[in-house]
Amino acid sequence: MRLRAEDYIDDIAEGHYATYPMDQIISKPHTHDFYEIFLITDGQVIHHINNEEIVLKHDSLVFIRPDDSHAFSKYAEDTCRLANLAFLVRTFESLSDYLGLASHVDILLHPTIPPTIQLTSVASTRLQSQLAQWGHTLYRDRDHARIELRSILANIMTDCFISSTTDPVHHIPQWLAELCQLMQQHDHLVEGRTALLRLANRTPEYVGRAFREYLDTTPSEFINDLRLDYASELLLYTDDPVIEICYAVGFGNLSHFHHRFKERYDVSPLAFRKSNRRSLIP
Numbered sequence: 001m002r003l004r005a006e007d008y009i010d011d012i013a014e015g016h017y018a019t020y021p022m023d024q025i026i027s028k029p030h031t032h033d034f035y036e037i038f039l040i041t042d043g044q045v046i047h048h049i050n051n052e053e054i055v056l057k058h059d060s061l062v063f064i065r066p067d068d069s070h071a072f073s074k075y076a077e078d079t080c081r082l083a084n085l086a087f088l089v090r091t092f093e094s095l096s097d098y099l100g101l102a103s104h105v106d107i108l109l110h111p112t113i114p115p116t117i118q119l120t121s122v123a124s125t126r127l128q129s130q131l132a133q134w135g136h137t138l139y140r141d142r143d144h145a146r147i148e149l150r151s152i153l154a155n156i157m158t159d160c161f162i163s164s165t166t167d168p169v170h171h172i173p174q175w176l177a178e179l180c181q182l183m184q185q186h187d188h189l190v191e192g193r194t195a196l197l198r199l200a201n202r203t204p205e206y207v208g209r210a211f212r213e214y215l216d217t218t219p220s221e222f223i224n225d226l227r228l229d230y231a232s233e234l235l236l237y238t239d240d241p242v243i244e245i246c247y248a249v250g251f252g253n254l255s256h257f258h259h260r261f262k263e264r265y266d267v268s269p270l271a272f273r274k275s276n277r278r279s280l281i282p
Contacts, residue, residue: 001031003031003032009087010142013145014090015145015146015149016087019081019083019233022079024237030071034066034087035086036087037087038083039062039127039128040056040081041082041128042079042081043079044058044076047070049114059123061118062115062116063108063116065109091150095154108161122172122177126177129215130152140266173210176210192250196219196222228249231245231249245269
């Protein structure tokens with residue numbers, strides 16, 4: 001099976017971003033006519049890649065080339081979730097020319113097993129945030145999204161797949177990076193601020209200062225952003241009614257959910273579903 005860019009990737013933005021739970025990750029071997037970078041954001045999974053099997057752990061980052069044949073299967077009893085960034089061949093070629101990657105082609109494109117690295121939790125958290133923010137831009141301004149995409153890809157290529165270091169960002173405290181990851185779990189997300197403060201095991205004032213200093217946001221805004229991210233996924237990849245999605249992601253009031261969603265995406269939840277529904281499977 002071969003996935004085609006024209007079916008999934010916006011030609012103006014040149015990329016597509018989504019996150020997937022285990023039950024939405026494709027299990028049949030497939031190739032693409034585009035590139036992908038995916039990050040394991042929770043759990044572990046078996047990656048079937050070019051007739052090999054590799055167990056990918058939490059925070060594994062993988063660069064998939066167009067002709068790589070891959071699929072996924074469950075590892076033991078683990079659940080898994082991944083973030084996927086797909087982008088056009090011409091985008092990678094333009095970026096390669098700009099960055100002067102000719103001397104690194106052998107490292108990136110020729111090995112049987114595609115480039116795979118293990119990020120630190122700090123680097124993984126920062127990358128997840130960057131990808132999610134780009135996903136928001138994609139739905140609002142495709143021209144600007146194209147510019148941001150190339151910037152993100154340049155950083156990933158130089159900091160992760162070419163540089164010897166796998167931790168380009170050092171200043172976020174470990175406890176905060178781990179807290180951000182824990183808050184992506186559904187039960188914690190629905191519980192919200194109470195769960196965040198309990199997991200942080202620090203005073204509300206201390207946590208608030210840390211969020212402002214290191215993430216440039218507040219705990220409440222961080223939680224709302226996670227809830228809206230999850231809501232947008234459910235709108236795109238399920239047929240659940242809007243009111244069910246509202247409560248499933250932790251909003252206790254439908255009117256407030258509509259207000260925050262429109263504030264983020266400039267459209268109502270239903271309009272967002274109709275305009276942007278895609279089914280890209282990694």
